[in-house]
Amino acid sequence: MTTSFFRTGLLVLFMTLGFQAQSQNFSSFLEPDVSLNLDRPNRWSFNFGIANRNLIHSEGETLFDARFLELSHFTSYEVGFYGKLSLGVRYRFNELLEDNSADEIRLTEQYSRSRKYNALKVAQRFRFEQRFRATTSYRTRYQFTLELPLSGERLDQNEFFLVGNTEALLSFGSDRKPGLEQRIGLSLGRELAKGTKLDMGTEYRLANYNQITRHELFFYTGLNISL
Amino acid sequence: MKQMLLSFLLFLPIFALSQDKKIEREKDIDLLEMPKAAQRYIQDNLPENHRKLRNYYETDGEKESYESKFKFQGNRYSVEFNKNGKLEDIEVTLKKRELQKDLLEKIENYLETQHDRFKIEKIQAQYLAGNKHTSAVLPGGINENVTPDNYELIVATKNDGKLKKFEMLFDSDGNFVSEREIIRNSYDYLIF
Numbered sequence: 001m002t003t004s005f006f007r008t009g010l011l012v013l014f015m016t017l018g019f020q021a022q023s024q025n026f027s028s029f030l031e032p033d034v035s036l037n038l039d040r041p042n043r044w045s046f047n048f049g050i051a052n053r054n055l056i057h058s059e060g061e062t063l064f065d066a067r068f069l070e071l072s073h074f075t076s077y078e079v080g081f082y083g084k085l086s087l088g089v090r091y092r093f094n095e096l097l098e099d100n101s102a103d104e105i106r107l108t109e110q111y112s113r114s115r116k117y118n119a120l121k122v123a124q125r126f127r128f129e130q131r132f133r134a135t136t137s138y139r140t141r142y143q144f145t146l147e148l149p150l151s152g153e154r155l156d157q158n159e160f161f162l163v164g165n166t167e168a169l170l171s172f173g174s175d176r177k178p179g180l181e182q183r184i185g186l187s188l189g190r191e192l193a194k195g196t197k198l199d200m201g202t203e204y205r206l207a208n209y210n211q212i213t214r215h216e217l218f219f220y221t222g223l224n225i226s227l
Numbered sequence: 228m229k230q231m232l233l234s235f236l237l238f239l240p241i242f243a244l245s246q247d248k249k250i251e252r253e254k255d256i257d258l259l260e261m262p263k264a265a266q267r268y269i270q271d272n273l274p275e276n277h278r279k280l281r282n283y284y285e286t287d288g289e290k291e292s293y294e295s296k297f298k299f300q301g302n303r304y305s306v307e308f309n310k311n312g313k314l315e316d317i318e319v320t321l322k323k324r325e326l327q328k329d330l331l332e333k334i335e336n337y338l339e340t341q342h343d344r345f346k347i348e349k350i351q352a353q354y355l356a357g358n359k360h361t362s363a364v365l366p367g368g369i370n371e372n373v374t375p376d377n378y379e380l381i382v383a384t385k386n387d388g389k390l391k392k393f394e395m396l397f398d399s400d401g402n403f404v405s406e407r408e409i410i411r412n413s414y415d416y417l418i419f
Contacts, residue, residue, distance in 0.1 A: 114414035152253040
């Protein structure tokens with residue numbers, strides 16, 4: 001099962017890359033991030049993150065253009081046996097790295113539900129976001145994620161794991177027509193030490209596909225520390 | 228300044244070094260990597276119409292064991308051997324409705340007295356080696372004529388609002404025997 005899942009993922013990835021090489025409105029980005037999760041002995045948990053996005057390819061041109069630096073925080077409260085309610089705030093420093101774009105503050109309300117079924121971890125999240133920029137816009141999103149260890153049924157230290165996810169988004173605001181977006185991602189991670197995970201992956205975004213479609217390919221690297 | 232900041236962020240994950248010290252480990256292995264006695268047992272007792280046979284080696288740093296898992300007639304079987312390949316037990320995952328009604332009620336009554344809320348996540352009937360129960364279970368599969376020695380349950384509990392997860396052992400009559408707390412999985416890296 002692990003092998004076939006992995007092969008299918010690679011096939012999808014290469015098909016995506018092949019398709020992208022020929023397409024218009026295509027950009028690719030590099031986005032490293034570091035996040036810290038604090039799980040309190042009560043029902044509360046806290047997440048802190050720092051990330052940066054760089055445009056590395058656009059309309060046939062290869063470049064390295066830093067877009068923003070981002071700080072984020074989520075406070076979460078356990079509900080039921082598998083759920084969490086979270087409230088998040090995110091600040092994007094656009095002006096620091098880019099001249100023509102104002103900083104953004106984003107508020108996020110989230111409900112997530114996650115559970116393990118034998119070897120498979122399944123996580124779902126529903127988000128509603130308010131993006132405060134020059135004009136305010138709103139976004140609803142739903143993400144479905146699967147994680148599979150690549151050795152045995154349990155993820156042990158120094159072992160690799162595969163994460164696949166897909167997310168549907170609807171953006172709207174007073175100054176725009178509602179825009180639809182679909183994302184699909186695949187990443188390979190490693191448990192470096194207990195509570196410390198490193199992952200590298202790609203995500204393909206079919207943005208605004210109900211109007212003028214944009215194709216975006218993201219390359220992620222992430223370090224996640226849980227205390 | 229801008230380039231330095233970006234380079235730092237970009238390569239930060241790579242600075243994290245892995246540690247070689249390992250305590251617990253579980254990995255997929257081939258049947259031929261199992262001890263000879265375990266291989267023989269599986270070859271002689273594997274049901275004909277089984278599905279998805281997987282074999283595992285497991286250690287907690289001290290104790291070593293081997294496990295073969297497969298599906299048969301809708302149930303998930305787990306056959307555990309010690310490091311020399313000697314059969315230790317067979318565990319069969321059951322659905323709630325496969326448990327006798329009065330037995331399930333007795334277990335749930337116990338859980339209700341101990342916890343504000345609970346959720347039974349997994350039930351396994353445990354057949355210990357050495358008392359002919361295991362030979363009655365494989366290769367034919369579980370049947371009503373063989374009573375399990377124990378029932379092993381994974382139970383999520385909630386007391387004063389805080390979640391915990393336990394592996395609990397009940398005897399064949401549904402009496403509580405023992406429990407140990409299981410470290411709960413973290414999902415935060417998947418949802419943020």
